[in-house]
Amino acid sequence: MVISDETRSQIDEAISKYPKKRGALLPAIHLVQADHGHVSKECAVELAEIFEIRPIEVMEVVTFYNMFFDSPQAKHHVYVCTNLPCSLRGSRGLLSQLESHLGVTAPGETPDGRIFLGHEECLGACGYAPMMRVDDEYHEDLDVEKAKQILDSLGK
Amino acid sequence: MLESPYVTQYLTEHFAEADYPTLEGYERFGGYAAARKALTEMTPDDVIEVVKTAGLQGRGGAGFPAGMKWSFMPKEDDRPKYLICNADESEPGSFKDRIMLERGAHQMLEGILIAAWATGATATFIYIRGEYAFPATQVERAVAEAYAKGYLGDNIMGTGFHHDVRVTRGAGAYICGEETGLLESLEGKKGQPRKKPPFPAQYGAFGMPTTVNNVETFSHVPHIIAKGANWFRGFGTEKSPGTTIFGVSGHVVRPGLYELPLGTPLSEIVFEHAGGVPGGRKVKGVIPGGMSMPILPAGQLDVPMANEFLREQKTMLGTGGVMVMDETTCMVRAASVISYFFRDESCGQCTQCREGTGWMNKIVDRIERGAGEEEDIDVLGDVAGKMEAKTICAFADAAAWPIQGLLRHFRDDFVEHVRQRKCPFPGSFEL
Ligand SMILES: Cc1cc2nc3c(=O)[nH]c(=O)nc-3n(C[C@H](O)[C@H](O)[C@H](O)COP(=O)(O)O)c2cc1C
Ligand code: SF4
Ligand code: FES
Numbered sequence A: 001m002v003i004s005d006e007t008r009s010q011i012d013e014a015i016s017k018y019p020k021k022r023g024a025l026l027p028a029i030h031l032v033q034a035d036h037g038h039v040s041k042e043c044a045v046e047l048a049e050i051f052e053i054r055p056i057e058v059m060e061v062v063t064f065y066n067m068f069f070d071s072p073q074a075k076h077h078v079y080v081c082t083n084l085p086c087s088l089r090g091s092r093g094l095l096s097q098l099e100s101h102l103g104v105t106a107p108g109e110t111p112d113g114r115i116f117l118g119h120e121e122c123l124g125a126c127g128y129a130p131m132m133r134v135d136d137e138y139h140e141d142l143d144v145e146k147a148k149q150i151l152d153s154l155g156k
Numbered sequence B: 001m002l003e004s005p006y007v008t009q010y011l012t013e014h015f016a017e018a019d020y021p022t023l024e025g026y027e028r029f030g031g032y033a034a035a036r037k038a039l040t041e042m043t044p045d046d047v048i049e050v051v052k053t054a055g056l057q058g059r060g061g062a063g064f065p066a067g068m069k070w071s072f073m074p075k076e077d078d079r080p081k082y083l084i085c086n087a088d089e090s091e092p093g094s095f096k097d098r099i100m101l102e103r104g105a106h107q108m109l110e111g112i113l114i115a116a117w118a119t120g121a122t123a124t125f126i127y128i129r130g131e132y133a134f135p136a137t138q139v140e141r142a143v144a145e146a147y148a149k150g151y152l153g154d155n156i157m158g159t160g161f162h163h164d165v166r167v168t169r170g171a172g173a174y175i176c177g178e179e180t181g182l183l184e185s186l187e188g189k190k191g192q193p194r195k196k197p198p199f200p201a202q203y204g205a206f207g208m209p210t211t212v213n214n215v216e217t218f219s220h221v222p223h224i225i226a227k228g229a230n231w232f233r234g235f236g237t238e239k240s241p242g243t244t245i246f247g248v249s250g251h252v253v254r255p256g257l258y259e260l261p262l263g264t265p266l267s268e269i270v271f272e273h274a275g276g277v278p279g280g281r282k283v284k285g286v287i288p289g290g291m292s293m294p295i296l297p298a299g300q301l302d303v304p305m306a307n308e309f310l311r312e313q314k315t316m317l318g319t320g321g322v323m324v325m326d327e328t329t330c331m332v333r334a335a336s337v338i339s340y341f342f343r344d345e346s347c348g349q350c351t352q353c354r355e356g357t358g359w360m361n362k363i364v365d366r367i368e369r370g371a372g373e374e375e376d377i378d379v380l381g382d383v384a385g386k387m388e389a390k391t392i393c394a395f396a397d398a399a400a401w402p403i404q405g406l407l408r409h410f411r412d413d414f415v416e417h418v419r420q421r422k423c424p425f426p427g428s429f430e431l
Helices: A005-015 A021-036 A041-051 A055-064 A084-088 A091-102 A144-152 B023-028 B033-041 B044-054 B066-071 B096-103 B105-119 B133-148 B179-186 B215-227 B229-233 B266-273 B307-313 B331-345 B351-368 B374-387 B395-420
Strands: A076-081 A115-120 A132-134 A137-139 B082-087 B123-128 B164-169 B210-214 B243-250 B256-261 B283-287 B321-326
Touching: A005 A021, A005 A041, A021 A041, A021 A055, A021 B164, A041 A055, A076 A091, A084 A091, A084 B243, A084 B321, A084 B331, A091 A115, A091 A144, A132 A144, A137 A144, A137 B133, B023 B105, B023 B133, B033 B105, B033 B215, B044 B066, B044 B105, B044 B215, B044 B229, B066 B105, B066 B210, B082 B105, B082 B179, B082 B215, B096 B105, B096 B133, B096 B215, B096 B243, B105 B123, B105 B133, B105 B210, B105 B215, B123 B133, B123 B179, B133 B164, B179 B210, B210 B215, B215 B229, B243 B266, B256 B266, B266 B283, B266 B321, B283 B395, B331 B351, B331 B395, B351 B374, B351 B395, B374 B395
Parallel strands: A076 A115, B082 B123, B082 B210, B123 B164, B243 B321
Antiparallel strands: A076 A132, A132 A137, B243 B256, B283 B321
């Protein structure tokens, strides 16, 4: 079993909160991904068993949503918002500065697998632009120096 | 946590108080008294009547009257009924629901509880966009506190009424904000919108009668119940009562949130509240209600921000996300960013939408690069025109409107790109 007993019991608890079992599929994928960083084939097979659906149905859901991954990921995910309000306040310039700082082309990750750098659509922070999302955290009202410091402080 | 809005009214009045997000803090300012009043002194029909009389319109983008929507929920039906709180907020330019979740979760929950009483709903699913990790923790805490205090669960406030609230996190897909895309996602599927009819009130979440409302819509409800429909109508216009939270972004001195009555002139929001464009530059255009809504040129900013006036200018209030663009802005670049977004987020079920969003983006980018012909501009207008009102959901219209708006008011920008065979606004934001 690749899904741990603890995660399994959290999934069961989630299932008990929905009128139909499958309602807990997104919560379950969030839980599995928090443990494994992505949803591997093995995880998908086990999730499929739990939810009594086919593994391909699990993968269809995984690939539909931007926040779910079907392959191993870098340690940290950094997304600069490049939608219109952020672009008007220099987010694209910020992104290209961060690209050179890390030596990557977005979307892409550093060779050591420490950071994935990408762009994202509006994150609900348009009044505090430019901004970036680092894993689960928002960093707003950024300038290039501040953003570089945040990236440098991210561990391996 | 987001700063409290610059201008506050009843919705955000206490948002600066550090303990307001907690149950104790919320009750310190009279929280849950309206729910107690509804559950103990009012029938469900009384509640619906007050909300109808108040004229509360949905704040999620379409502006549908909330009381009327609640009355669509079948009465003689013993299936479980559900409410959905739409906290998917991903319309570009919108960031008001986020603060309502972060600082006003109990206010929203109280509105949910009152709506549950009015519609006979047994459970509410709060669907929060996946990226809102911190706001979700605030809502989860508030829900746990409400259960512990007996405001959710069995025998609420000793009335025998039962209601459950579940918090579901999305996973990054704009289309899950559309109410039936949301329902699919909630059921653990790809968030592809459903054909209507059947409407959610007949066949919604998990096949049960369902009402979907926006975070802010629910948040107005406790105030209406506590202070009455007439009090509510004291804010805003005759046809669009109440306040809303405008999110101002782009080229202004003070971007941020402003709670103001509906009907506030757009110019007042941009110039007085948000301080106008920095550096003495001029405004070129303003998108008044989130990226799906057509832009207004500088000459039309006196319009009151309420649908009955905005419609006359061929645009709408949407989510109240006000995006300001100054005179250095290239409107073809803006069209490029906008059309890229819609191409990227189309769920692909309808041919017109899937193909149309792709075509629009391609043509706009060709013009922006200086490789477009004058006839491309007409083709762009044609493609946009063919996308309206022929699809499963309103996403295709939402993709077409902003492009049509830009062509209507800033056609010259497109023409200049073709004539000069390059972008004539080198100082505009990078692409
Ligand atoms: C493409 C699309 C995206 C939408 N996104 C949202 C959203 O993020 N949040 C929201 O409340 N409503 C959104 N809506 C509107 C919902 O479908 C629905 O009308 C709304 O949640 C109803 O609540 P209200 O009546 O309280 O406004 C969207 C609609 C469309 C067509
Ligand atoms: S209009 Fe677009 S987003 Fe809506 S269902 Fe059709 S393809 Fe999907
Ligand atoms: S446009 Fe960047 S957060 Fe909204």
